[in-house]
């Protein structure tokens with residue numbers, strides 16, 4: 285019987301306070317995410333990770349000492365495995381922390397898979413995220429001299445079930461009162477240069493938002509970008525500045541929708557909930573809500589299943 289290996293790709297997050305610096309070192313060593321001249325990338329990554337770890341530690345402490353990303357991604361993998369059944373084997377491949385891509389590939393080889401499907405947990409494609417995970421997979425694939433067929437799913441920012449999962453989470457959070465909320469979609473920002481080089485990420489975010497808003501024709505909305513890291517120019521408006529602008533406009537009921545994320549981590553639990561929740565309160569926004577990420581929402585897991593089956597049917 286043939287078996288297909290699903291490589292469920294995500295960023296990964298520190299699973300303890302001690303893991304923060306090595307996690308950051310792996311991240312800053314990646315030329316796809318931050319372009320430091322190659323000969324000095326690793327030593328510079330070591331220095332930046334040492335410095336940044338101190339700041340980052342503060343918010344992982346508030347989150348209970350670790351990122352919940354790994355646990356939630358493993359839950360998504362279990363749910364997808366149940367949906368797909370025994371002709372498939374699902375393994376999680378994290379880019380910057382355990383379980384790493386090589387661990388996922390070893391697990392799938394042990395399970396005897398005949399082919400691989402690469403499935404990123406990034407609905408919108410960016411070469412900094414999905415592109416980097418694909419590259420890492422092919423590094424491992426070449427190193428192990430594998431021969432199995434590989435297919436990849438680049439993005440699914442407009443998949444109807446992915447859109448419906450967001451609609452469901454928004455209505456679950458806001459209830460009957462949803463019509464009275466301003467919707468602020470917050471996506472991870474990127475250096476402007478990457479978009480100018482042709483990265484489809486921003487266009488795909490805009491399309492996801494347009495499709496979600498077809499279900500909410502009477503709500504006002506806008507898009508903003510969060511989590512700028514380096515001193516270069518990043519895509520704007522920034523989420524905190526947009527919250528301040530909306531407060532000045534007199535918005536009192538604000539729903540923030542973390543549209544580029546499918547599980548919880550520092551960008552949602554610390555930045556959106558703690559930092560921007562406080563900012564919204566200070567700015568006079570009376571009802572600030574943050575819609576939860578999709579995690580193992582059955583509609584989202586069905587979207588992933590459909591994407592896989594479409595590739596298999598080919």
Ligand SMILES: C=CC1=C(C)c2cc3[nH]c(cc4nc(cc5[nH]c(cc1n2)c(C)c5CCC(=O)O)C(CCC(=O)O)=C4C)c(C)c3C=C
Nearest residue numbers: 295296297317318340351353410412413472513549550551
């Ligand atoms: C250095 C530049 C970075 C780019 C470009 C970038 C793009 C990018 N990131 C995500 C999603 C996540 N990033 C997360 C953490 C994180 N990202 C960067 C840097 C860049 N990201 C850093 C330094 C960190 C560590 C935290 C910090 O020090 O601020 C996470 C959370 C990990 C966790 O806590 O579990 C996510 C998720 C996307 C989607 C993206 C581009 C589209």
Ligand SMILES: [Fe+2]
Nearest residue numbers: 295472511513
């Ligand atoms: Fe990031």
Ligand SMILES: [Fe+2]
Nearest residue numbers: 472511513551
């Ligand atoms: Fe980030």
